[in-house]
Amino acid sequence: MDVVTQGSSAPSFLPHGYCYLWNPALLGLHLASDSIIALAYYSIPLGLVWFVRRRQDVPFNWMFWLFALFIAGCGTTHVMEIWTLWHPSYWVAGVIKAGTALASIGTAAMMIPLLPRAVKLPSAEQLEFANRELTAVNRELETFSYSVSHDLRAPLRAVDGFARALAEDYGPTLDAEAQRLLGVIQTNARRMGLLIDDLLSLSRLGRKSLEAEPLDLAGMARAVVAELASAEPGRKVQVDIGPLPQAYGDRGLVHQVLVNLIGNAFKFTRGRPDARVEIGARTGDGETEYYVRDNGAGFDMQYAKKLFGVFQRLHRADEFDGTGVGLALVQRIVHRHGGRVWADARVNQGATFSFTLPSRRMSA
């Protein structure tokens, strides 16, 4: 490139257009080409950024940001090509080019080790296949629960029914011990019936679609308490229901959560003269935690992990009745709403069960 002396003795750069001898056609060709390249290089990162912000679940999300940066840098070097046609800011152009070089080499260095992992990502067909398999398994489970419902209940009905027939027809000739044994048979037949029913309601839950609506939890809790209180008219339980912020969820299912948690609070305070149940809410970190607290039997926190498992019980059947399905049901319902459920307790000092529910309509 030519260097000319202008007035002073300090040499200065000439604009790039000078090299093109200010030929209008050549200038126009460079101007148009660099403009189009720059436009394309800026629209690609805009598109990428829009995409990763909408699809936060895309794997290697940050890689898209790096690509966007690198391509935007390339776009800027072409903008500088246009600028330097008339303005000889070659140092600025050089620095911008150096920045783009760093972004490019950085992107390349980050991308290459990523490739083996990206190759392992499941393809749409693989996911489709997995999905079909899951659907088949789900259908099998439905068939299973149908047979449980149908085929296991029938023999149980016979066990209970014929034990009763025996008691009715031959009761007078049976001694006390024989009658007690008959009673044991019937009690267990009925208990198994309850277990099957509970298990089925748990499995039905997986198939039921969620119908979310705004819920007045305090009103629902009051109805549950009234129902529980009327079932045990002899008991005195002090119940406090605090103001509960509105939640969003399936009315029937959230009702089941309340029935189980408040029902448990009533159950495990049985035998306490000063039984107290508190239903309240805490708001923090943008979500609301609802809780049901009692001053009943509580449990040892070292068994807390087992609490929400199906058929897991932390108390003997002769202490507190139950099938061990209630809390599993609670957890499943809360999880299906995208919430969390956990417990805090101490032996003989009561338990607190907390859960979160969405406060707004879920987007999915």
Place this chain on the structure above:
Amino acid sequence: MSLPPEVEILLVEDSADDVELTLRALKARNLANQVFVARDGAEALEFFFGEHAHPLREFGVTPRVILLDLKLPKVDGLEVLKRLKSDERTRSLPVVVLTSSREEPDIAAAYRLGANSYIVKPVDFEAFARAVSEVGLYWLLLNEQPR
């Protein structure tokens, strides 16, 4: 209570145990005097639509209520229900679906096909007996049918 002499129930049930228990429950309410039992869906359909002469049909016997189990060998209960409700001669017969199944699609399907009631047999025999005999009493004594 004196019962009309023509009390008739068709019980469609494959399990011998359930038949016996159902009869016991009906007997306890004096409703078991004329119960006919079909042991599968085909036998039930034979009763109404069979090509061979059926001894009961010969005598002009028509059940006044049908207690129908859903899960039956050969022809299942929903199929029997569909045939009964789509035939002019049997459409007005009350059909009480009586089954172990608590599965919702069954309940919905049974009502869609025109079942008059749906009773889930409880495991508890006492509850079972009560359910069976209440159904019997309602459909035999209280419900007015077109003649």
